[in-house]
Amino acid sequence: MSVPIPPFAEERRADLVSLHAALLNLIIMLESLLEQQANSSLNLDYFRWMLADVRGKLWIVSWEIGALGIVEERLREVSIVEDGNICAVCIDELKIGDEASRVVGCSHVYHRECIARWALENHTCPMCMYDILE
Numbered sequence: 001m002s003v004p005i006p007p008f009a010e011e012r013r014a015d016l017v018s019l020h021a022a023l024l025n026l027i028i029m030l031e032s033l034l035e036q037q038a039n040s041s042l043n044l045d046y047f048r049w050m051l052a053d054v055r056g057k058l059w060i061v062s063w064e065i066g067a068l069g070i071v072e073e074r075l076r077e078v079s080i081v082e083d084g085n086i087c088a089v090c091i092d093e094l095k096i097g098d099e100a101s102r103v104v105g106c107s108h109v110y111h112r113e114c115i116a117r118w119a120l121e122n123h124t125c126p127m128c129m130y131d132i133l134e
Contacts, residue, residue: 012120016065023058027051067133071119074132075101078109088126089114106130 030051037044078100085094087110094100099112103119108127110118118126123133 013065013068016061016068020058020061020065023054023061026054027058030054067123068120070133071116071123074104075112075115075119076104077112078102080109085109087111087114089118103130103132105132105134 030047034044034047080094080096080098080100087094089110094109094111100109101112101115102109103115103125106125106128108125119132124131
């Protein structure tokens with residue numbers, strides 16, 4: 001059973017999707033401007049540079065959207081059956097009844113919210129540095 005998507009992850013996905021759409025629109029506008037002005041005497045180097053820069057940012061946003069999906073798939077919901085384990089993200093004890101997640105691949109357990117936030121930024125297990133995106 002996969003982890004329910006934490007609210008902050010839904011917000012991040014919404015922000016990334018919105019940014020992705022805005023960057024695509026900007027690319028279309030810049031390409032159109034360059035096509036319209038191709039035969040003019042204007043120096044279009046700045047617009048060409050801007051277009052390349054926006055395409056690079058679009059690639060980064062696309063990668064982040066993909067990484068967010070992989071992180072969500074690679075964390076599994078678990079029930080804590082024993083007290084005493086420590087969440088290496090918040091350094092607090094995991095207790096019976098806590099919402100927790102196990103990293104698929106290395107099996108380390110953390111508070112669900114803690115590891116989801118950590119993994120979205122770092123893409124690794126904080127205990128063993130296992131690459132969650134692999």
